[in-house]
Amino acid sequence: MDEQHTDGSVTLSVAAAFREERGRLLAALVHRFGDLDLAEDAASEAIEAALARWPVDGVPSRPGAWLMTTARRRAVDRLRRDRTYADRLALLAVESQRAGPAPAADAGGDDLPDERLQLFFTCAHPALAADDRVALTLRCLAGLTTPEVARAFLVPTATMAKRIVRAKNKIRTARIPFRVPGRDELPQRLPGVLQVVYSVFTEGYSASSGPQLQRLDLAEEALRLGRILRRLLPAEREVAGLLALMLLTHARRDARTGADGELVLLHEQDRHRWDRDMIDEGCALVPVALTGGPPGPYGVQAAIAALHDEASDVTSTDWPQIVALYDVLMAITPSPVVAVNQAVAVAMRDGPAAGLARLDALAGEPLLRDYGPYAVARAELLARLGRYAEAATAYRRAIELAGTDPERTHLHTRLQALY
Template sequence: MPVASARQSPAHASVESVFREERGRLLASLVHHFGDLDLAEDVASEAVEAALAHWPAEGVPARPGAWLLTTARRKAVDRLRRDQAYAARLAVLQVEADRAAPAPPPADADGDLPDERLQLFFTCAHPALVAEDRTALTLRCLAGLTTPEVARALLVPAATMAQRIVRAKKKIRQARIPFRVPGADELPERLPGVLQVLYSIFTEGYAASSGPQLQRIDLAEEAIRLARILHRLMPAAREVHGLLGLMLLIHARHEARTGPDGELVLLEDQDRSRWDHTMIKEGCRLAVSALTGGPPGPYGVQAAIAALHDEAADLATTDWPQVVALYDVLLALAPSPVVELNRAVAVAMRDGPQAGLALLDGLAGEPRLRGHHPYPAARGDLLHRLGRLPEAAAAYQEALDLAGTEPERAHLRRRLHTIEPPGPGDRADKPST
């Protein structure tokens, strides 16, 4: 829900700051207590409105988050007293939630908010919800984005996003999805879904699917913020370490990934002094902890690959044999054509372009790579290195037709121009649609 601009008054700024920081905890506590996401969102909004009315005159309370929680709970109780039928339905939901997990000690206005966000993570990422709804609900409930902001983040119309969020909440209500952390027997099966939602958010920020910009820094940083919360809530979960480490190691390069005009800068051409080396050190520590104490997981292995890239002085001195070996491990853990594509590129760096091209050509019939522009782009680069220029031009043109962002299209047009300068009316001279 929108809150007032920080320019209006210090009290308005405090409400906005508190709500952004505490929204997930506030909503999680309310849902745990009352068992209904819609009610929780409504009374959370009413509590913020009350804060905007009272704080300018009375001052910001010492524990503003707890003040909001107490106010929201009172408003929820008042609403339930006015609507007995609604209260009866919520009572059933609450009994089911209480059976599923014991309630935490209650908080009062002088205490800190109880932190039930872990339960909210698993509710938003429940496997009964379709993947797109999980991502939308996570951004809405845990990141605190408004519905229009979620729509912009996921590049869909606001009306479509509103319907998607309503559908997800309805599914939670009708399917009686319990608001709880899965038990030890369920956790290995359920945690990857939560991690995948966060990684999907980060991936859209790291490499936007469409639009004028290569990266969407705000979305990537929101995914990292959520991953940090999950890391604090699950400090023993090694794959959470791996995911956070992977995000940090990739995001550490974001300043160098584009030039002054937003153009794409390849890894081999990036000014590594512009990388965030403090972030890299943290990411490397997390990668080590993710791979320590048991069998490796997919995110821990990907973090280790990213660490090898970040620790190398340049592309040539990267430990490509180790990168290929880690991709072999990743393929055994989480086989996918995209992993095979990335491994083929690493093999090309280790053994030469012909070896990599042979692996890429072996993926030519893979349906999941159709429409994935990095595949023809990688083929074009290897064909170019081998001097097979007409084939390289065809591969670059295929990638250009598929690329989603303008910086990627501009990069591919430059690649085409290095093979054959464009003439009047040449396709490569025209913006791709």
Template sequence: MTAATDAGRAVADAHRREWAFVLAATVRVAQDLDLAEECVQEAYAAALSAWERDGIPGNPAAWLTTAAKRRAMDAIRRERTFRARLPLLVEPEEAVDELALDELDKPDEGQAMDPEDVIPDEWLRLIFTCCHPALAQEAQLALTLRLVCGLPTPDVARALLVSEQTMAARITRAKKKISAARIPYRVPRPAELPDRLTAVLGVLHLLFAAGHTAPSGPTLMRTDLADRALHLARTLRGLMPDEPEVCGLLALLLVTDARRVTRTGAGGRLVRLEEQDRSLWDRGALAEAHELIVAGLRGGRAGRYLLQAAIASLYAEAPTYEETDWPQIVALYDRLLSLWPSPVVALNRTVSVSMAQGPAVALAQVEALEQEGRLSRYQYLPAIKAELLQRLGRTDEAAAAYRQALELTGNEAEREYLAGRLTGQEAGPA
């Protein structure tokens, strides 16, 4: 029983830590994302019984990689045997396509550096590879978060504000398009990186968000995901130091993560921003973020991530929550909305509006967003609405909104907080 438990824990830990590395190595052999994912899943399943029987290997990632690659090679050999025995089933055009793929995988004449030497991190290489411009950006984000980052499909759906069924279909369509269009697995060349940067930044942002507040599960945070996103953002900045939005994303992640140790209290209880001990915030991370933000704003090319970092920095710079420069935050949100008209940004803006102009003004804006319907699956809309209604003394309506937020929330720490607000066990201004 102990061996089985130890093996199960080791497999779970290897899945969390090594999935991307094993998948990347397997895709190199399989040249097909769907086949590679299937082989990696089989390798993890085989590890459960093998590690229970033979003991946990000293290098789990190497064991899993070898097992997955062997399965991929076996599948390729079976396919080749099938084709060799039934040559009439292979159309001439298909052979031409395979030749074209071979040409696509060849390096450009005079290329000075292998793309894998340009991108020094295995995870980052795989993210750039999956963010292929032939796919719609929503598909790039979904596929990469699911395959590379290992997020469960329900969590990817929550991150992108769609139903689980829609997300599963989106991922399936993306895989089929890769197969039908014969998009090769190839690390992009240096000249191709800028075309994929927007999607890569989006993946890293969503990966960090899933770590900062886990879409589901018993704990508020998944620090492994947050740490991975921070590492990748730093690596990306080293790769593309002159890209303002790369610096902006790193600054946003730094200033947000600086509050990590104060976000939960005893027993993992969620601690709201206004209640956090600011003396415990990571001042080194805040200072680093501040330098990146100032340099970016001076450059005059503030994008969405830099503006979000500037907003988060204003929260962090205030001596207390009440002393936050709310009008300035509203102004920055206005700039951000003009650049990126996202309903989530509009909702976040209402929090600062409630402090600068009062809860009634903010509530009207929240209700307008509710009427639009684009945030019907976003738990923070009814949660913010409930806080505003409570501040206005409309307790029955606030309770209804809290119940709606509870229905949409999968994170247990957030559910406990909302339940406490609903029952009146917690108090305080929104």
């Protein structure tokens, strides 16, 4: 044990250890005992024990191993008290072992086996509803509390608690295996895992509603999850692509808002405030994502983000290359949303009339009827063309669809500037 600490420093040490180790702790406990509820209860009891013992004994040199040993003992104690529960979990454990052995220990810490990859695929199983997958991932792998997850989804805590319970029950009753899919299943299942992580990041990058434009806590949790996936699946190019995309996007976080939290558009941002270390890290991953086979959607989006981040300003940005990359992206995953982004890039390359023509061609797309960025893009291009009355109509529609206060304030300012 280390030297004794004050109660305050010990509490911080417990919190830091638990945040770092939670995913590995839960994954190892679920692999051992086959049940998420038991794993969470045992982990919580281990934290309570740490808060009681570490002020007396000092913070251990390997806090993760200490928490794991304590949590396993608490889980065994509970099973000894409840034989019916133990019998049911024994069956689940047998099925889990049949699904495959635990992966090798992660060289990164404490000689504990790292089963987080199994927990990723369990939380993101296609049998679970899409929102439930994201909620369960935030709860189990990102370590957010149920109230924190509820805030991310903008629902009451009780509602989110029910959703998480529903997801756990689905895993239990459907006998969803706690395992990494085989090589033949991985191409089908991995995109779902990546989509869950990217959904977390997207909500952090651009909050769906509320007083702030960004939820930096969620974006940073998604980055942490992306780094874990990259470490656990180093050969998967789309994992590298997703991590690169998140890094290159999150690198602009400080410049996206002003002193009062107001929205700052890309062409107005102070690029000296961009995180160059994060940009360098993301750019280094782009070639990894794009070589060795056909490109995936995350790799292509990362390449687009890299072109933005490497340019000294908007006018020097390689817009022809960005448009070409959107052509590739449309061929891989065609969608009206991608088409909107491509139209904006075309406007930067060929002028606002060319971009507006593309946007107008999308007017009948049902998915864009309530898509705020579509209305914003039309408003901006109409204004650049001097068609102010039409631009005002588009801005008013964009204001109706805006989710956050900074977006609404910015759009109101743009609308007033037309008169």
